[in-house]
Amino acid sequence: MFPNIPQENIRYDLLRTGSVEITSNKILERGYLDVPPPAYFTLYPRTAATQQARQAAPQAQTTGLPQNPKDNLISRYKLQDRVATPTFSMQDDDASSKANWEDTSEKREASLQERKTKMILAARQRLLAQQAQKEGAGASS
Known part of the structure; x- marks a missing residue:
C-alpha cells in the first residue's frame, strides 16, 4: 500500500x-x-x-539501464525478424518526419508503432556503424 x-x-x-x-x-x-x-x-x-x-x-x-542486460528494445518490441532481414536502410528513415493524421485510432496506433519500429532500427544501424568504425580504428592502430 x-x-x-x-x-x-x-x-x-x-x-x-x-x-x-x-x-x-x-x-x-x-x-x-x-x-x-x-x-x-x-x-x-x-x-x-x-x-x-x-x-x-x-x-x-x-x-537508468534495464535490470536484465538481455532486455533490449529489439526483444521488447519483438523486432528480431526485422533485424534478421537487412532490408532497412538509412534512406528509409522517415521516423523523424511528420506523420499524417489517420482516420481511425487503430490506424494511428499502427502508424505510431511503425514509426517506433523505424526509430529503433535506425538507432540500431547507427550503433552498429559506430561499433564497426571503432573496430576499424582499433585494428588500424
Whole structure:
C-alpha cells in the first residue's frame, strides 16, 4: 500500500501500535514512519529479499539501464525478424518526419508503432556503424 515506506519501518510501527489503522494514518499524516532502533534488527533480522532490494534499487536508479542486460528494445518490441532481414536502410528513415493524421485510432496506433519500429532500427544501424568504425580504428592502430 505504501511502496515508498521501508517494510522494516512499517513492521516496527505495527509492533508498537498494534493497529493497521493507526500506522496508516501516521503515514498519511506525516508521510514517513520512524526508523526502528538497532535493537529491533537483533530481534527481527532483515530478510535477504529486503537487503537485495535495497542494493538493487540504487543501482537501477543511477544507471537508468534495464535490470536484465538481455532486455533490449529489439526483444521488447519483438523486432528480431526485422533485424534478421537487412532490408532497412538509412534512406528509409522517415521516423523523424511528420506523420499524417489517420482516420481511425487503430490506424494511428499502427502508424505510431511503425514509426517506433523505424526509430529503433535506425538507432540500431547507427550503433552498429559506430561499433564497426571503432573496430576499424582499433585494428588500424
